[in-house]
Amino acid sequence: MTALFASDHGVNVAQNVGFYIIAAAMLWGAFRVVTTRNVVHAALWLVVVLGGIAAQYILAAAEFVAISQVLVYIGAVMVLFLFGIMLTRATIGEETDVNNQGWAIGIPVGLLMFGVLAYVTLDFTEDATLPEPTDEQITGATMAISDAYLGDYLVPLIAVSFVLLAAAIGAIVLARKD
């Protein structure tokens, strides 16, 4: 790809290099998540993907979302997953059959999805480049998010808080021993 090092489109080379390195790590991580035979390894590979996503958020000038990603996903969700693995006494180590009998159908469906999405994306964006984030965008993002949450999105925010409450209660009710 010539665009990789070309800066004539207003493409920032360092940003691009960073993006591709992280993207490569993420893709390999994602590949391993869905192919490894070891459940714990799958969880650890997932950390690579989630961390990569957080890094991509920073590249996309979304610091607040990136921090939330690290806190919520890598901090909380991963711990939940590891607890889930331990409590269900999954084999720590390689398992013989981690896939369904019909696993092969996943390949064409996955490829079909990727094909459709890639086609649409390329068709839609063509050679468009992302604008460089402005200073104001970078420094003001968090403030803008808080304004949006306590303004236009107040009611959805309250609704989400109810969803979280319901999820907490639901999880307790489901997992309770009785």
Add this chain to the structure above:
Amino acid sequence: MSQPSMLLAAEESGHAIGEASGWFLENAWLIPVIPAVAFFLILFFGKKLPRGGSEFGLAAMLGSLVIAAGATWQWISSTTSHYDEAGNYEVEPVIREIVWWQSGPYEFGLGQHIDGLAIMALLLVAFISTLVQLYSTEYVNGDRRYTHYFAALTLFSSGMLAMVLAPDMVQLILGWEIMGLCSFMLIGHWWEEQANSKAALKAFFTVRVGDMGLLVGTAMLLAIFGTLQISEINALAAAGEFDSQNMLMWTAVALFIACIGKSGQFPLHTWLPDAMAGPTPVSSLLHSSTMVVAGVFLVARIYPVFHVGLDINAAGQSVNLIAAIGGITLLVAAALAFVQNDIKKVLAYSTVSQLGYMMMGLGVGAWTGAVFHIFTHAFFKCCLFLAAGSISHTAAHHSFDMKKDMGGIWKKMPVTFGAWMVSTAALMGIPFTAGFFSKDEIIDSAKHFEYTWFYYAGIIGAFMTAAYMTRATYLTFFGKPRGAAAHYMGVEHDTHGEVHEHSAHPDEAEHADGHIPDHTVDAHDDHGHDDDHAHDGHATHGRPLPFAPFDSPWKITAPLIILAALAVGAGYLNAPALKIYWFEHQTESSIGLPIDHGDDHGGEETEEPHGDEEALVVSEVAAGANGPFASAAEGGDHSYEPSGPYAVPAPPVFTWANAAPGLILVALGILVSWFASLAVFARRKNPFSPFVGLTTRSRPIGALHSFLVNKLYLDHLYEKVIVRAVAHPIAKAAYWFNQNVIDGIVNTVGTVTRRLGGWVYRNIDQRVVDGAVNASGTAASESGHALQPVQSGKVNQYGALLFGAAGIGAILLIILNG
């Protein structure tokens, strides 16, 4: 430009529109708040109180009633002093609102919108709720969930009151849904019996089906008008300030679907009779004056949306959705009422039928008539329900079966009987009762506004109403006491010659009749004799049984007496036959549309042009339909010109000649039904005797009868056909897709791999890398076999189906939009 400009113009020119004011009007929002607070008090403290929380409920309803009465009084005093030269009683609604929540640019408020319509409904609901609470303290006394019953009843009233004074569609939905929830709790009050909990679920879900329409319609209102304020919606719709008539029409249709569900209109009426599973006071509250009226109320509340959206009263229109659904409902429900044995079910179908009248009235442009019918119907129907409850409570051992456990009790329960007769007369529309004035106005309007089909539907409905009510009255109060009633009357239950009255099904009853005609003749005389004898015996002995006092306790009879008095008296608020238009004047400013005083009843016709530019929008639209009309009006004749969807025509002038066909049919209905009842149930010989047992003798009539007994097979349709039709093909299609497509793909993958392996094996590599190829061929073959049995029930497969379908759908979209 004339009347249509009134709404907008009058305000500008600074005359005629009065300011309603007063403490009660300003604070009418307290009316639903008091019962809502009482609900929580009952819930938290009710069980600790000596009377189980019912005192809170009753006190709260009394408080609401007092405020509602005060508001009514202040409203009346402000309307009567404000009417303009044209005879329009225009009073500004009292709107107070606080912002409840806001999302983006939209604000949603809680508060009050007090105008004539709201005042009428508030007073009605508060009044009936109070009486029902009083009645309930006796009726459900000793019930195990006494406290919860009162909590739900109080919250229910609160929901209805909140809906009635909603200034905003959001509050309206809130009240609407509170009612839905409480009706579920109250109908399923005795949920230990499976039938009751099933009925509660049915009521809830059927109404929910319609509620989707309410949500969709409200969202569309927001999209069209950019506001959910009822007063603004009405003004904008009436002024024609919207982009697309088509869109408004679909909005009206969506909202009307909600009304069909809530008000038990034709295709979704099946829940209402089943909802009689609840305690009788609940039936009388929910299914006569509050919940089911909510749908009619919604149409009346945002009438301009429906009127303009559906082009009601437009020139040349002879049918529209609301009128058609109302007309069908009133006939179908009246027909269904004939074949019921349960007295409450007769009343339930009668309610459905009367709601059909109201909808039809709104559909033909008789807003005042329909709203007045809400008002009068509430009294007499509530009275009928409570009378039925009184009979069941006191005389029939809590049975509601007219054929098994009633009959002949009129002597023993004079108060109940009197109340029943008065209310029945009102329901039938006998002159000078309340029902006559309201129902006649609807029927008359249908004729006058040239909705001829609906005029016929109306008078045929009146005939049927008279007939089924006569049948119910006969079975309940006259004839020979049966079952529990016989016990109550202190009459030995005479089994001979009463076979037909024991059978639960009318088929069987008439079967017995029809089969032995000779016998019947003999039995007739015997029976008549016995009947007299029994009555004589009763008159002489006349002893009340220890457990059965003379009529019901005062807590039951007092509401009955009050309601019966109102069943007659309420009609005189708006009696066109006596040139009383008081009710109309109180409420007409709530229509939200200008009134086209064509053949004005008061003769106070004025055509003063207001000449206001503000009103141009209205006038231009209305002018076409209105222009020729003005000259006709000056001529003083009573011809009707459609005033178009932007103005409501004034109600027609009452003449006895116009009312006569309906009245004759009512009288005919009573007579026919009385003699038919005598012939069928008492086997008196009369001209109707040949018809006895017709359902078994004549195949088509028998088929009609079973068609009615099975409620038009609508339940079958819903439960068996639609649920199956929707659920089965989807399941089948999924199964087929699974078996053929997915298996096919997997098989193909396997086969191709195997063939490839085979091809490689045979043609190229057999000699070169024999061993390696052998191994791969075997592996491919095995994997092919392993992939073959893809069975259903696996989450992963559903995932594959879902994503595969989404991908294919996306490809289709890309190609289509290409």
Add this chain to the structure above:
Amino acid sequence: MYAFNFLLLSAALFSFGIYGVIARKNAVMVLMSIELILNSVNLNLVAFALMNNSIDGHVFALFVIAIAAAEVGVGLAMVLMIYRNRRSIALDELSEMKG
């Protein structure tokens, strides 16, 4: 940076997630695959926010994070319950939905 960078990366993650949901037998692994899908969507949202210079994408990404947390909590609780009842969390042994 080209606009399609983020979107293609997210499409790839999405497809891996789909493959994982379809192919994996272990319920916990299926949940991980679902996390992949959700994250790919989030990446898209943030990229769109950058593209359109609008904060709404961030807001929705945060909503999705919240919902995903709820989803994992409830999902793992269900997995635990299934495990307790059946001593296995292999999805191909669960065929109660078989129609």
